[in-house]
Amino acid sequence: MNRSTSLERIRSAAEPFDILIVGGGATGLGAAVDATARGYRVALIEQHDFAKGTSSRSTKLVHGGVRYLKQGNISLVLEALRERGRLTQNAPHLVHDLAFVIPSYKWWEGPFYGIGLKVYDQLAGKLGLKPSRMLSRRETIRLIPTVEPEHLTGGVVYHDGQFDDARLAVNLAQTAYDLGAAVTNYCRCVDIVKKGDIVAGVVARDQESGEEFKIRARSVINATGVFVDDLRRLDDKAARRLVAVSQGIHIVLPKSFLPGSTAIMIPKTADGRVLFAVPWHDRVVVGTTDTPLPGHSLEPRALDEERDFVMSHACRYLAKGPVDSDVLSIFAGQRPLVDTGNAANTAALSRDHTILVSPSGLITITGGKWTTYRKMAEDVIDQAATVAGVEGTRSRTEDMHVHGWTLAKIREKNLQPYGSDAVKISELIKATPALSQKLHPALPYQQGEVVWQVRHEMARCVEDVLARRTRALILNARASIEAAPLVARLVAGELGHDAAWQARQVADYTALARGYVFTDPASHFRPEQGDPKRRPAARAG
Numbered sequence: 001m002n003r004s005t006s007l008e009r010i011r012s013a014a015e016p017f018d019i020l021i022v023g024g025g026a027t028g029l030g031a032a033v034d035a036t037a038r039g040y041r042v043a044l045i046e047q048h049d050f051a052k053g054t055s056s057r058s059t060k061l062v063h064g065g066v067r068y069l070k071q072g073n074i075s076l077v078l079e080a081l082r083e084r085g086r087l088t089q090n091a092p093h094l095v096h097d098l099a100f101v102i103p104s105y106k107w108w109e110g111p112f113y114g115i116g117l118k119v120y121d122q123l124a125g126k127l128g129l130k131p132s133r134m135l136s137r138r139e140t141i142r143l144i145p146t147v148e149p150e151h152l153t154g155g156v157v158y159h160d161g162q163f164d165d166a167r168l169a170v171n172l173a174q175t176a177y178d179l180g181a182a183v184t185n186y187c188r189c190v191d192i193v194k195k196g197d198i199v200a201g202v203v204a205r206d207q208e209s210g211e212e213f214k215i216r217a218r219s220v221i222n223a224t225g226v227f228v229d230d231l232r233r234l235d236d237k238a239a240r241r242l243v244a245v246s247q248g249i250h251i252v253l254p255k256s257f258l259p260g261s262t263a264i265m266i267p268k269t270a271d272g273r274v275l276f277a278v279p280w281h282d283r284v285v286v287g288t289t290d291t292p293l294p295g296h297s298l299e300p301r302a303l304d305e306e307r308d309f310v311m312s313h314a315c316r317y318l319a320k321g322p323v324d325s326d327v328l329s330i331f332a333g334q335r336p337l338v339d340t341g342n343a344a345n346t347a348a349l350s351r352d353h354t355i356l357v358s359p360s361g362l363i364t365i366t367g368g369k370w371t372t373y374r375k376m377a378e379d380v381i382d383q384a385a386t387v388a389g390v391e392g393t394r395s396r397t398e399d400m401h402v403h404g405w406t407l408a409k410i411r412e413k414n415l416q417p418y419g420s421d422a423v424k425i426s427e428l429i430k431a432t433p434a435l436s437q438k439l440h441p442a443l444p445y446q447q448g449e450v451v452w453q454v455r456h457e458m459a460r461c462v463e464d465v466l467a468r469r470t471r472a473l474i475l476n477a478r479a480s481i482e483a484a485p486l487v488a489r490l491v492a493g494e495l496g497h498d499a500a501w502q503a504r505q506v507a508d509y510t511a512l513a514r515g516y517v518f519t520d521p522a523s524h525f526r527p528e529q530g531d532p533k534r535r536p537a538a539r540a541g
């Protein structure tokens with residue numbers, strides 16, 4: 001996947017594209033794959049890097065959403081379970097089955113959740129993972145040796161999927177590119193172009209060169225996540241707000257806090273939220289929150305109360321609670337929730353997706369979740385084909401393999417997320433043995449991966465490598481800062497940048513990554529803040 005090639009194709013296109021997609025997160029990239037697979041001429045522009053927005057900041061679950069079952073939203077659960085099954089088959093190198101235990105501290109919790117999860121199993125049908133079952137207290141502790149044992153009565157184990165969100169985004173960009181789409185990062189939509197009253201393309205700015213140019217298209221899809229209203233207002237200054245922002249944060253802890261391969265799911269915290277502690281890339285990801293915010297940000301930061309909430313709950317459900325110095329990273333993401341204007345809080349807003357076509361023909365898609373990106377893409381491309389006036393064809397992505405698809409187990413564990421590309425990366429490293437060196441002793445990545453990412457995955461800068469192509473930023477933010485000069489040198493070597501560029505890159509990355517570390521001693525978490533060891537009897541509130 002090559003940026004110059006894509007950019008040149010976009011800039012010099014003689015004909016309007018059938019479909020132009022703005023936004024390179026799960027939604028936009030999925031749409032690019034779906035549209036290109038149907039044979040349409042497709043371009044996608046992303047203002048920053050692929051998955052820079054919400055799509056690299058999820059809980060990393062491919063799930064039906066047990067909690068939507070509780071809300072009675074069966075159709076949403078059914079659709080997500082179907083998509084969970086498809087994604088497991090279409091990207092097996094990135095998605096795998098994960099066992100979740102719901103620990104019970106009251107006698108009725110086991111049977112209560114057990115029955116609900118049997119319904120969940122049934123809804124998944126043929127695409128189901130392993131069935132759920134009740135656990136004794138002993139079995140619960142065997143699966144989660146670090147679970148808080150006091151008052152524990154037993155548990156229920158069920159299965160869902162887990163994945164690497166940013167890696168899947170990169171693979172979707174590659175899939176679209178392989179199929180013939182012109183896909184580029186660092187290219188921002190700065191205006192909408194109209195012919196009469198009808199949308200006929202966009203004005204784009206190459207964020208690297210600063211050059212602005214027009215892209216003509218028969219239909220334009222606004223897939224900009226929490227930014228959709230900004231684009232809608234370029235189309236229509238008076239457009240009503242469509243999206244409400246809800247922030248969710250996660251903390252990342254060393255694996256010793258959850259040493260097995262089973263996750264913990266807390267279906268109802270004291271204030272009614274769902275909380276996960278999930279083993280991921282030899283770390284533990286704990287979250288999340290649901291905090292309504294008045295505005296959006298491309299680089300959101302955890303609020304103090306969110307940090308305290310997650311830390312205190314980690315302390316409550318783990319026998320040995322974490323303290324600040326255990327936290328390897330903290331990251332925040334923003335959900336684009338469709339605001340119907342009636343909900344009292346963001347947790348009550350729809351997680352379903354919405355497609356809206358403006359009177360001028362701008363197609364906006366938002367909401368949904370990573371798990372359902374393929375179905376969202378199918379629906380929006382059906383709509384875009386009508387707007388573009390091109391011949392309608394059916395989506396072909398239900399059984400389509402994502403770039404990197406392989407069923408083979410990759411020998412080198414750090415290369416597993418590359419799937420079928422792992423062989424080529426191994427060869428690259430073998431040809432230049434210095435590239436086998438690690439980026440940092442505390443990180444699992446080799447230097448050769450960076451070279452591969454620049455050459456084939458459109459990594460353009462240090463952040464692209466450390467935040468999304470590798471997951472160094474969220475596996476260990478401090479170590480990633482220490483690795484930045486080496487990464488800058490490797491990227492510069494590939495792209496022909498000088499020492500001044502490298503120095504700027506290291507400074508920029510360091511400033512960014514500091515936001516993922518607990519740096520302010522005044523706001524450090526002290527266990528007593530969250531009353532973390534409140535006895536389980538008080539848990540369900």
Ligand SMILES: Cc1cc2nc3c(=O)[nH]c(=O)nc-3n(C[C@H](O)[C@H](O)[C@H](O)COP(=O)(O)OP(=O)(O)OC[C@H]3O[C@@H](n4cnc5c(N)ncnc54)[C@H](O)[C@@H]3O)c2cc1C
Pocket residue numbers: 022023024025026027028045046047048049050051052053054055056057058059060061062063187188189190223224225226227231246247248249288289298332333334335336366367368369370371372
């Ligand atoms: C805390 C949290 C946890 C979650 N956990 C899960 C989970 O475990 N499983 C799950 O299925 N879902 C989960 N989700 C939901 C899922 O992450 C989102 O639904 C999904 O990532 C949204 O993708 P998107 O493409 O719509 O938005 P984004 O990923 O935000 O993509 C939009 C893109 O548009 C770009 N853009 C904006 N303006 C412009 C412009 N003018 N020009 C060009 N590009 C532009 C942005 O830079 C951005 O990259 C979670 C969400 C949150 C917040």
